[in-house]
Amino acid sequence: MSATTRYAAMSRRAAMTAAALTAMVALAGCNSGGAGAPADGDMAMGAPEGAKVTVVEYASVTCHVCAAWQEENWEGFKARYVDTNKVRYVFREIPTSPREVAVAGFLIARCAGEDKYFDVVHELLANQEAMRLDPRATLFRVGNGVGLSNERIQQCITDEAALEAAEARAQTSLAAGVDGTPTFFVNGTKVITPGSQSGTSLADLSKAIDAELAKS
Known part of the structure; x- marks a missing residue:
């Protein structure tokens, strides 16, 4: 089987998952209790924990607003709260269009291991334009960059159990009342910047975090 055919097979499987995720949006409700x-x-x-x-x-x-948020805010947020262990930062996956590419990217990140998961996610966010133009080449290049062989990447993105697990994670996220990306919760409360076209501002996120840190 050629590389192109194998990638097409992955896309079909991921597309099936994406269709299921789309259906879940209508069923998710607006309960934010699980966040x-x-x-x-x-x-x-x-x-x-x-x-x-x-x-x-x-x-x-594959969310361009998520990529912009990372470029503008991630280093400042990480230095102030994550590196200092002031907060536990949790990332949850909601594949967005093109969903089959997002699913593949997340599966590669997980195959890379917990110690390299965020390296893959952040590298993909930083290379969205390349991923848009040539998703296969970009996904494989990023996977290679964290030590995954092409064969291993192919296994990762076509694994049926992994695709089902990705679907289950997305269902859980949607059930938390998430209706856009990126969405941030601080101790279970959604933080919103009214009128923003680039997601939650770091100022508003910091205000919510600092208020929680200040509680006795």
Whole structure:
């Protein structure tokens, strides 16, 4: 089977998952109660589970607003809160269009291992234009960059159990009342910047975090 055919097979499988995720949006409701509790498949940095403040970001590697937020705010947020262990930062996956590419990107990140998961996610966010022009080449290049062979990447993005797990994680995220990406919750409360076209501002996010940190 050629590389092109194998990638097409992956896309068909991922597209089936994407169709299921789209259907879930209509069924998800608006309950935000699950946003503060641990969920299967959570990927986290900073303070350990049970920290005084937990920040949950719902995002996608194919979301251009997510990419802009990372470029403008991630280093400042990480230095102030994550590197200092003031908060537990949790990233949750919601694949956005083109969903088959987002699903593949997340599966590669997970195959890279917990220690390299965020390296893959951030690299994909930083290379969205390249991923848009040539998704296969970009996904494989990023995967190669964290030590995955082409054969291993192919296994990762076509694994049926992994695709089902990705679908389950997305269902959990949607059930938390997330209706756009990126969306941030601080200790279970959604933080919104009214009128913003680029997601939650770092100023508003910091205000919410600092208020929680200040509580006795």
